[in-house]
Amino acid sequence: MNNRHVLSVLVENQAGVLSRVSGLFSRRGYNIDSLSVGVTEDPAISRMTIVVRGDSYILEQIKKQLNKLIDVIKVIELDKDRSVFRELMLIKVNARENNRASIIEIVDIFRASVVDVSNETLTVELTGDEDKIEAFINLMKPYGIREIVRTGLTALERGSKEIKSYKKYGEED
Numbered sequence: 319m320n321n322r323h324v325l326s327v328l329v330e331n332q333a334g335v336l337s338r339v340s341g342l343f344s345r346r347g348y349n350i351d352s353l354s355v356g357v358t359e360d361p362a363i364s365r366m367t368i369v370v371r372g373d374s375y376i377l378e379q380i381k382k383q384l385n386k387l388i389d390v391i392k393v394i395e396l397d398k399d400r401s402v403f404r405e406l407m408l409i410k411v412n413a414r415e416n417n418r419a420s421i422i423e424i425v426d427i428f429r430a431s432v433v434d435v436s437n438e439t440l441t442v443e444l445t446g447d448e449d450k451i452e453a454f455i456n457l458m459k460p461y462g463i464r465e466i467v468r469t470g471l472t473a474l475e476r477g478s479k480e481i482k483s484y485k486k487y488g489e490e491d
Contacts, residue, residue: 322351323377324403324473326481327366327384328391331357335389339366342383348376352470363391365481367472394481396473406445406469408433409455412462413440421461428454439464 329335336355343350352369370380377395384393396403413421418440425432425442428450434441444454448471455466475481 321373321377322369322371324396324398324401324471325366325368325370325380325384325393326396326473326475327368327393328358328481329364329366329387330389330391331362331364332389335364336366338387338389339368339384342387343370343380346379346383348372348380354470354472356472367470369471392481396475400477401473401475403447403471403473404445405448405451405471406443407451407454407466408441408443409458409466410434410439410441410464411458412438412464414438417461421458424454424457430454 327339329339340350340353348370350368351371352367354367355364357363358365370377372380381393381395384390411421413435414437421440421442422432425440428444428446430442430444432440433443442454442458444451446454451468455463
């Protein structure tokens with residue numbers, strides 16, 4: 319069975335960490351479907367959201383190998399029912415005088431934003447889960463898509479639970 323898994327990985331925020339993590343995947347022949355990285359509330363720590371496909375054996379191997387890297391602080395798999403998943407997309411579509419209004423109407427329905435306008439195109443920013451992104455892309459295809467860029471999935475667990483392996487100075491247990 320080839321399931322999709324979303325890993326949240328806390329790492330030291332320093333040069334070369336992304337290269338070491340991605341190198342681990344390529345050396346073992348695992349593909350990364352999506353990867354997003356950014357600094358956390360602590361500037362010394364970054365969070366990677368990595369989407370991979372594979373069975374439970376492959377997932378366990380990936381987790382074990384990630385945990386062996388010295389820069390990796392913590393690795394958890396995010397449960398789809400207990401997490402919030404989002405992606406950002408910019409999409410440039412053909413938009414001439416005769417179809418611009420209908421594109422803007424769709425943009426409004428999806429709560430997206432027009433971020434750039436030219437005589438021939440509109441560039442739209444859309445944030446949402448993957449189904450919302452895919453639905454918008456499908457609706458834009460008849461107009462003619464010029465370019466798409468997507469950030470890849472980013473995610474957090476719902477509620478007050480935090481992924482941390484340390485206690486900040488002055489915090490209670």
